[in-house]
Amino acid sequence: MRIEEATERWVRTGGVELCVAEMGDTARPTVLLVHGYPDSKEVWAEVASRLAEHFHVVLYDVRGHGRSTAPQPLRGGFTLEKLTDDFLAVADAVSPDRPVHLVGHDWGSVQSWEFVTVRRTEGRIASFTSMSGPSLDHFGHWIKKRMVRPTPRxxxxxxxxxxxxxxxxxxxxxxxxxxxxxxxxxxxWPRILQRVEKMPAGDYPTASLPRDAAHGAWLYRDNIRARLRRPRAxxxxxxxxxxxxxxGDAFLSERLYDELEQxxxxxxxxxxPAKHWVPRTRPDQLASWITDFVTANEDTAAGVAPRDTVAGGPYADRFAGxxxxxxxxxxxxxxxxxxxFAEAGARIVAVDRDAEGAxxxxxxxxxxxxQKSWAETVDVSDEQAMEKLAEKVATEYGIVDVLVNNAGIGLSGSFLDTTSxxxxxxxxxxxxxxxxxxxxxxxxxxxRGQGGHIVNTASAAAYQPSRALPAYSTSKAAVLMLSECLRAEFAGRGIGVSAICPGLVNTGITSTARFAGVSADEEKLKQRKTARLYGMRNYPPEKVADAVLKAVVRNQAVVPVTPEARGAHFLSRFAPKALRAIARLEPPL
Known part of the structure; x- marks a missing residue:
């Protein structure tokens, strides 16, 4: 359902009329979206259309914005107390018998913190999702604590x-x-948003923006100094x-939320990993998180043991969704x-030419x-097939946040035995x-303009020469250099690139690796010996996976994983002659 198809009504409160839009089935739980500054309810259009598939979705223009009327006089007409009156009036009109699930962005989140912390709204809010807008009271205490104890940090x-x-x-x-x-x-302003925030063009912002922004200046004047000086306890x-x-929020530090648990x-x-206007730039991600959070709290309220929608593991807050x-x-x-990545709550697209395995x-x-997962059967060496995959993923699943180019094959044998x-x-x-x-x-x-990360699986063979792996080592060295070049090119776009360089890892590649210049029977024998050797080394692929997640979180460039990979990387930088000497040795297989 599109926001243009929403049912509109007007709610009168405190001398103003609020324009309220409703979408979805009114019998379902109500999700109430509150916009920020200098926005109108249309900022939620993409998020609301997704949520309307599951919930009764309500959006309203804050007083003085969009199609809602402005208080007269403006001074003193935008206090948090009056904004709370507006919220209660809307909630009572659209969901009189059930608490609403509140979602706020920017100033919509600032005022929603007031709604969810004052006594007169108790029982009217089932859950609250906050983004890019702190409580002014919490902010006031945050400032006072740092001024009372002025450490360098x-x-x-x-x-x-x-x-x-x-x-x-x-x-x-x-x-x-x-x-x-x-x-x-x-x-x-529209061009500024598109250039700085990489916001998609469309029906936002609305034509009322100049008037809305002028009215909304009183949000700051009526509230900020008073609350920061005397924050509620x-x-x-x-x-x-x-x-x-x-x-990547340019207006708010992540440190503002350090003591939020109290x-x-x-x-x-x-x-x-996005900028400030996430309702417009990352609607799919927000809709997924809001849906899970609302569903979990509805289940809890109904006395049903909810499915654990909060991902576990040390990387859940980074990769969930x-x-x-x-x-x-x-x-x-x-x-x-x-x-x-699945353990961290990500949505997974598993790609392989082995359809059953994927x-x-x-x-x-x-x-x-x-949260969700899909399997796709593709041979990564087929350019047309990869183009179709990229188009399908973007259309059906969304824009990829993290790409892991891991597919690879092994080949051993001397250069002269390796055919074209x-x-x-x-x-x-x-x-x-x-x-x-x-x-x-x-x-x-x-x-998309909101960053991302690419991980390319290279190998310790990328920087450790070997007389037995000329083709494989060359391919992985090229992957390593490609990663370094892309890292330089993509840095300005907020896209990180990492090259992961494992060493001897116990995976299935050893049993399927090809050996040039030998008969089929000899090749099978060498495959079994190689698999046994790697099995004895028994370095699990799970450790490499952990290194991949760390590389994304830390935006690392080159990550040697196993001890031998780290040792070879050290020698390649400080003692390359030693590596060249080792490369001349006859391999044990």
Whole structure:
């Protein structure tokens, strides 16, 4: 359902009329969305249309914004107390008999913190999802604590947030904000959002923006100085809270929420690598998290043991709900990586030319904790097939947040025994498969403009020469250099690139690796010996998967994983002659 198809009504309260839009089945739980500054309810259009498939969704224009009327006079008409009156009036009109699930962004979140912490709203809010807008009371206590105990870290945090809050000072100047918004700033704002926030063009912002922004300046003037000077001591949330923190928010520091647990005992934290206007840039992600949180709290209220919708593991707050695509996911490192992201609550696309293996990975990923998972059968060396995959993923699942180019094949044998056909097979999968993935999915990440991360599985063989692995080592060295080049190119777009370099890892690649220049019987014998050798080494692929997640979180460039990989990497940098000497040795197989 589109927001244009919503049913509208007007709710009168405190001398203003609020324009309220409703979507979805009114018999279902009500999700009430509160917009921020200088927005109108249309900022929620994409999120609301997704939520309307499951809930009764309500949006309203805050007083003085959109199609709602403004208080007269403006001064004193935007206090948190009056905004709370508005919320209660809307909630009573659209859901008189059941509490609502509240969602707020920016100033919509600031005022929603007031709603969820004052006594007169107890019993009217079933849950609250907050993004990019702190409680002014919590913010006031945060400032006072750091001023009373002025450590270097506290001072740095105060200065950092002070710099991010430059616009707040401007809003307190007389007349200037109104003139700017009704003049050049109001006309240029859509282009500013598209350029700075990479916000998609469309029906937002609405034509009322200059007037809305001029009215909304009183949100700052009526509330900020009063609350920061005298923050409430009883600002405790009386409903479960889900905090979604965009890590690239230019206006709010993540440190603002460091002590939030003391104010919100039932707190779930999420982080999202995105900028400030996430309702417009990441609607699929928000809708997924809101749906899970609302469903879990509805189940709890009904006395039903809810499915655990909060992902576990140390990376849950980073990857929960993100879309992760892993190639070569039917086994080995690829499967272990898919499972690791699934445990963190990600949505998984398991890709492999082995359809059965990919399906098993996707099924197990769901059981482990993936919000959703899908299996796709693709040969990564097939450019046209990869193009179709990229188009399907973007259309049906969304833009990939993390791409893991893991698919690869092994080939051993001397250079003179390696045929041109052998070279082509290895390079097609190990190098061209990575190129196709980076080009297609990297383009989608870049066009979205909200960052992302690409992980390419290279190998210790990328920097450790060997007389027995000329083709394999060359393909992996190319992957390593490609990763370094892309890291430099994509850095300005917020896209990280990491090359993972495992050593001897106990995976299925050893039993399927090809050996050039030998008979079929000899090849089978060498495969069994290699598999036995790697089995004796017994370095599990799960450790490589953990290194992959760490590499994304830390945005690491090159990650040697096993001890031998780290040792070879050290020698390649500080004692390359030693590596060259080792490369001349006859391999044991």
């Amino acid at each position: 506290a001072a740095a945090q105060l200065l950092g947030q002070g710099a991010k809050s430059w616009y707040v000072y401007m809003m307190h100047t007389p007349v200037l904000p109104e003139l700017a918004w009704r003049g050049p700033l109001g006309r240029q 009883d600002a405790y949330a009386h409903a479960p809270v889900q905090l979604i923190t965009p890590t 104010w919100a005992p039932q707190l779930v934290r999420r982080s999202l 993100q879309l992760v695509l892993v190639t070569g996911a039917a086994g080995g490192i690829g499967r272990a990586t898919a499972y690791a 399906a098993r990975t996707a099924e197990m990923a769901r059981l482990i904790g993936a 056909e052998d070279w082509k097979k290895v390079l097609d999968v190990n190098l061209w498969g990575v190129i196709h993935g980076c080009r297609l999915f990297g383009r989608q990440m870049a066009d």
